Amino acid sequence: MTDQLSAADLPRTSEPTFRRIPVLLMLVTCQLMLVIDATVLNVALPHIQIDLGFTSTGLSWVVNAYILVFGCLLLLGGRAGDLFGRRRVFVAGVAVFTCASLAAGLVDSAAALVIARVVQAIGAAAAGPNALALITTTFTKEEDRHWSLAWFSAIASGGFPIGLIVGGLFTDWLSWRAAMFINVPIGLAIALLTPRLVPAPTRHAARLxxxxxxxxxxxxxxxxxxxxxxxxxxxxxxxxxxxxxxxxxxxxxxxxxxxxxxxxLMPLRVFADRDRAAAYVITFLMAMAMISTFFFLTQFLQNVLGWNALVTGFAFLPMALGLVVTSRLTARLLPRLGTKWLMVIGASLIAVGMVCLTQLSTDSGYLSGLLVPMLLLGMGIGFTFATANVAIMSTVEAQDAGAAGGVLQTMQEVGSSVGLAVLITVFGFATGHARVLPHGLLVDGMAVAFAGAAVFAACGIAAAFGIRHRQSADT
CATH class of the missing domain: 4.10.860 (DNA Excision Repair, Uvrb; Chain A)
Known part of the structure; x- marks a missing residue:
C-alpha cells in the first residue's frame, strides 16, 4: 500500500456546488444519527428495564456498550478508510449500523439489546471518521471548508442534546424501540445515495x-x-x-x-502542527467538561423538578439552538478572529455556563436557573468544537484525513469517559457516597461536580491561548 492517493481522492475543485451540498447534508445527517444514538436511550432507561428485565447494574450497559466500542474502534475505522477507500468503509459502516439498529428495535431480551448496541457501535466507528474525512476532500476552498466543517461539528455536537429530545419524544409518544427504528430509513437512504454522490477512490493493495x-x-x-x-x-x-x-x-x-x-494506524505527524495539537487537547478538555451537563442535569430535571422523559428532553432545546446559531457564526468569524480567539471565546462561554450551574438549588426553576446556562453552553460548544474541527482537518495532509478524524473523535469519546469518571467521583465525595440522597444533598453534589467541569473549561482556555494568532487555520 502506498500513501499516494488516487485521482478520486484528490480535491475536486471543479465539482459543482449543487453536487457538494447534498454530500454535506448526507454526511452531516449520518454523523448526527451516530452521535444521537449515544444519548437517545438515556431518558428511556426505566422503560427499557421494565420491558427487557435488566438488572440495576446491567442497565447502564445499554449506553456504555455503545460508548465503549465506538470509542475504542474510531482510530481503526479512520485509518481503514485511508487504506481501503473512505467511501467503501463509510458505506459499510452505515450498513452495519442500520442493520444493528433494526435488530435493536426488535430484541426481546436484555443480552440481545446490548449485543445490538455493540454492533451499532462497530458500524458507527467505521462511518464517523470517514464522514469527516470525506468532507475534507470534497470541500477544498478555504471558505467552503470552514463553513462545511463548522456545520458538521456543530450539528454533530448537537447530537447529544438532540438525542435526549428525540429519546423523550419517542419514549412518551410511541416506544423506546422507535428511537432505533428511525435509524433504518435514514441509514438506507445514506447507503444508497453515497455511491451516487461521492466519487469512489481507486482500490489499492493495502496493509493494515x-x-x-x-x-x-x-x-x-x-x-x-x-x-x-x-x-x-x-x-x-x-x-x-x-x-x-x-x-x-x-x-x-x-x-x-x-x-x-x-x-x-495513527501517524504521529498529525500532532506535529502546534495548533492542531492544541485543538486536540481542547477537544479532550471540553468533552470532559460537557459530559457532566447531560448526566447531572437529566437527574436534576427528573428527580428534583419531577419532569417526565419528554419534557426533560425538550429542556435541552436551548442548548441545541445555541449550537445552530454558532454553526453559522463560526464560519463568518473565523477569517476575522482566527482559531485562537474563537476557541478562547467558546471555552470561556462553557466555563461561565458551568459556574452558573454551581448556583443551582432545590428552589431553582428552569427559567431562573437553567435557561441562561443552557444557552451559554450550547454557544460555547458550537464555537469550540467547530473551530477545533477546522484547526485539525483544514491543515492535515489528504492521505491522513481519516486518521486525523479518528483521533479527533477518539479524543471526544475518551474525554467524555474521563470526565464522567472524575466528576462522578467528585460528586461521590461531595455527597459522602450516601446511598439515599435527599434533594438538597443531591443538588449540592451536582454543584461541586459543575465546579470541577468549570476547572476543565478553564484549562481549555489556557490551552487556547497557546495557539498561534492566525487569521484562519489555512493561512
Missing part, C-alpha cells in the same frame, strides 16, 4: 498496521472500561485499577509501535 490496531483498540477499550467502572464502583475497585493499568501499558506500546512502523 495490525500491531498498532491491536494495541490501540485494546488500550482505548481498557481505559474507557476502567473509567466507566470507576464512575460506578470507585477508584479503589480492583478491576478498575487493573483495567486502567492495562490500558496505559497498551497505549504506551501503541505509541512506540506507531513511531517505528512505515504505515501507522
Amino acid at each position: 498496521d495490525l500491531p498498532g490496531a491491536i494495541t490501540a483498540t485494546g488500550g482505548v477499550a481498557a481505559l474507557i472500561f476502567g473509567l466507566l467502572r470507576a464512575a460506578e464502583r470507585g477508584w479503589s475497585d480492583g478491576p478498575t485499577i487493573a483495567a486502567l493499568g492495562i490500558g496505559l501499558v497498551l497505549v504506551a506500546a501503541f505509541l512506540a509501535i506507531e513511531s517505528r512502523t512505515g504505515q501507522p
Whole structure:
C-alpha cells in the first residue's frame, strides 16, 4: 500500500456546488444519527428495564456498550478508510449500523439489546471518521471548508442534546424501540445515495498496521472500561485499577509501535502542527467538561423538578439552538478572529455556563436557573468544537484525513469517559457516597461536580491561548 492517493481522492475543485451540498447534508445527517444514538436511550432507561428485565447494574450497559466500542474502534475505522477507500468503509459502516439498529428495535431480551448496541457501535466507528474525512476532500476552498466543517461539528455536537429530545419524544409518544427504528430509513437512504454522490477512490493493495490496531483498540477499550467502572464502583475497585493499568501499558506500546512502523494506524505527524495539537487537547478538555451537563442535569430535571422523559428532553432545546446559531457564526468569524480567539471565546462561554450551574438549588426553576446556562453552553460548544474541527482537518495532509478524524473523535469519546469518571467521583465525595440522597444533598453534589467541569473549561482556555494568532487555520 502506498500513501499516494488516487485521482478520486484528490480535491475536486471543479465539482459543482449543487453536487457538494447534498454530500454535506448526507454526511452531516449520518454523523448526527451516530452521535444521537449515544444519548437517545438515556431518558428511556426505566422503560427499557421494565420491558427487557435488566438488572440495576446491567442497565447502564445499554449506553456504555455503545460508548465503549465506538470509542475504542474510531482510530481503526479512520485509518481503514485511508487504506481501503473512505467511501467503501463509510458505506459499510452505515450498513452495519442500520442493520444493528433494526435488530435493536426488535430484541426481546436484555443480552440481545446490548449485543445490538455493540454492533451499532462497530458500524458507527467505521462511518464517523470517514464522514469527516470525506468532507475534507470534497470541500477544498478555504471558505467552503470552514463553513462545511463548522456545520458538521456543530450539528454533530448537537447530537447529544438532540438525542435526549428525540429519546423523550419517542419514549412518551410511541416506544423506546422507535428511537432505533428511525435509524433504518435514514441509514438506507445514506447507503444508497453515497455511491451516487461521492466519487469512489481507486482500490489499492493495502496493509493494515495490525500491531498498532491491536494495541490501540485494546488500550482505548481498557481505559474507557476502567473509567466507566470507576464512575460506578470507585477508584479503589480492583478491576478498575487493573483495567486502567492495562490500558496505559497498551497505549504506551501503541505509541512506540506507531513511531517505528512505515504505515501507522495513527501517524504521529498529525500532532506535529502546534495548533492542531492544541485543538486536540481542547477537544479532550471540553468533552470532559460537557459530559457532566447531560448526566447531572437529566437527574436534576427528573428527580428534583419531577419532569417526565419528554419534557426533560425538550429542556435541552436551548442548548441545541445555541449550537445552530454558532454553526453559522463560526464560519463568518473565523477569517476575522482566527482559531485562537474563537476557541478562547467558546471555552470561556462553557466555563461561565458551568459556574452558573454551581448556583443551582432545590428552589431553582428552569427559567431562573437553567435557561441562561443552557444557552451559554450550547454557544460555547458550537464555537469550540467547530473551530477545533477546522484547526485539525483544514491543515492535515489528504492521505491522513481519516486518521486525523479518528483521533479527533477518539479524543471526544475518551474525554467524555474521563470526565464522567472524575466528576462522578467528585460528586461521590461531595455527597459522602450516601446511598439515599435527599434533594438538597443531591443538588449540592451536582454543584461541586459543575465546579470541577468549570476547572476543565478553564484549562481549555489556557490551552487556547497557546495557539498561534492566525487569521484562519489555512493561512
